[in-house]
Amino acid sequence: MSKYTWRDLIKINSATDAYSSPLACLAHIDMNAFFAQVEQIRCGYSKDEPVVCVQWSSIIAVSYAARKFNISRMDTIESAMEKCPSLVPIHTAVFKKGENFWQYHDGFGSWSKDPKKQLSPEFYKVSLDPYRRESRKILKIFKEFCDVVEKASVDEVFLDLGRICFQRLMELDSSEREPAVMNFNELKDLFVRGKYDLDSKLPSIPEELKSLKFHGFVFQEENASLTDWDDVIFWLASKYVLEIRTCIQDTLGYSTSCGVARTKMLCKLGSNFKKPDAQVIILNKNINAFLDCGKFDITSFWTLGGLLGKQLVDILNLPSNRSINYIRENWQTPQELTTFITAEIKHTNFIPEHNKSDFERVDILAQKLYDISRGQFVTPLNPKPVVKTMMSNKNMRGKACSSLIDCISWLEVFCGELDSRVKELEREYNKVIMPKTVTVSLRTDKYVSFRKSGPLVHRSRSLNSEDLLKTGIKLITELNTKYNNKQACPNYYPLKNLNLSISNFEIMDIQKTIIDMFGNQTQLSKPDADSPKDSDKKIDDAYSKENAFYCDICEINSASLKEFNEHKDFHIATKLSESLNGTAEDSANLSLGEQRLLFPKKRRDKSNAKSQIKKPASKGNNNIFKYFSK
DNA sequence: TACTCACAG
């Protein structure tokens, strides 16, 4: 007799409830040294060549080939080169100050001896866009294979394999299956004929299934034998995740690590257990052994990696031998844990400083700890992480941002980045995403920061880089006039940090936005007579008339007289800034944007287009130099 | 809404 019921089994066929079934089967898949892999593949190196991904002079991802030389992320390029003279350092793509597109400069980097081949944080900002794009491609494959996918970060996902396993278990057509699997039929027949009670136990697994060979590494058991249906489900899962991982390897070239287990937490520990290019299966009967293997302690778990975890180690007096069984054996119930922690807090006068809320509900914390130590901490997958805010940020070194003009040049970078990130998301969701709030924030000193938010004044129905920039410039100018003076902030420039963020997203169906904007008109009008461009113009005209505080120079609206006046300050400020900064003769080191900004009539350098992966967005007549023209 | 903090990759 199985220890699982029909209810447990049928539950895994539900996309929403499967995770909570005792027969749940999830996976966590992690890209090995993702950034390094992306660069290795992009540049056509083999996986045996020691590629590292570089940001300025530090290494941010080390391929497994490079790890063989004992190179870690802590190494500088120089020390890594010493360990491995054949090292292949590849710098991330970068935005140049004043430009709203990124590009790769292969062969360039801050490690280069030749100053002309150096990328410096003073003039560039790292772009992570290439990794996001690859991440989306990979995600797309996961979604083809699996109905419930949680994108946990740019290089990792959780999968709920419930439906797949259920269907494969119950599959009617057995022609493609291994002979032993034919015996699933016994279960299937009972199911199909409805000869079961939800609360009755499943039959035992057939003898022939007990010796199936798992795909991948079964923790602690070289020749794991299958004893119950959970094992059979995990066997099916091990086969299926290998298919997924092989597909990703074959179509995109990426190697992955994978953990298969009952809960997200166990999956995550599993995928991290063996790297690279491996899958680890943690059977339910091996959970405790896995947790006690000596590699984990309480701080190994999600959300306990920081201060909270350390505090718990102190309070519970946990041994340093990295073992979870201590908790399991010392506190048999969640209540015992609650009592202990409460007493200990009183006894030691422990005062949690920042994570106060965690200790206000000790019972919840104790329950969590109790479950974690037994591998029973169950959480659902979140298939829809909706964007709340999006930020483009830059820490400024030295004099990277020393004037209002510099600020605007960096804002152009930020707008380019945010615009393309929003477009990417729109493609993924097939929705229109429109932020309603824009925030510019800056730091002049370690502890002195200012910020200003405002509504995004947009003139078309999708986000565009130019409108975003106009709003950003308005905000940065207001900050500049307010704080860049002796009284408010004597050491305003050079800024230490500048960032632009968008928030308050309105997420609309593409179809819906058209109807919202035009009512039934869209359906009635002839396509030729009312082309999209005309429609846009109509909106623009209508919008302009509604707003009294309209700036003819910028073509933007202000919400109030006060705002309008502040906006006018901006024009005065930029003129001033221009007169201070616009006299440089040598424009060789200036970006295209800055050249346009300072020398609008001058012919611009158009070389360097070769290594460009992404085409710059069309500039049209909306160049920001017009702010400075007479 | 503005701001800080914690946590993660």
Next chain:
DNA sequence: GGCTGTGAGTA
């Protein structure tokens, strides 16, 4: 260690 990002809590 530098950098990017998110969510929770607070006032």
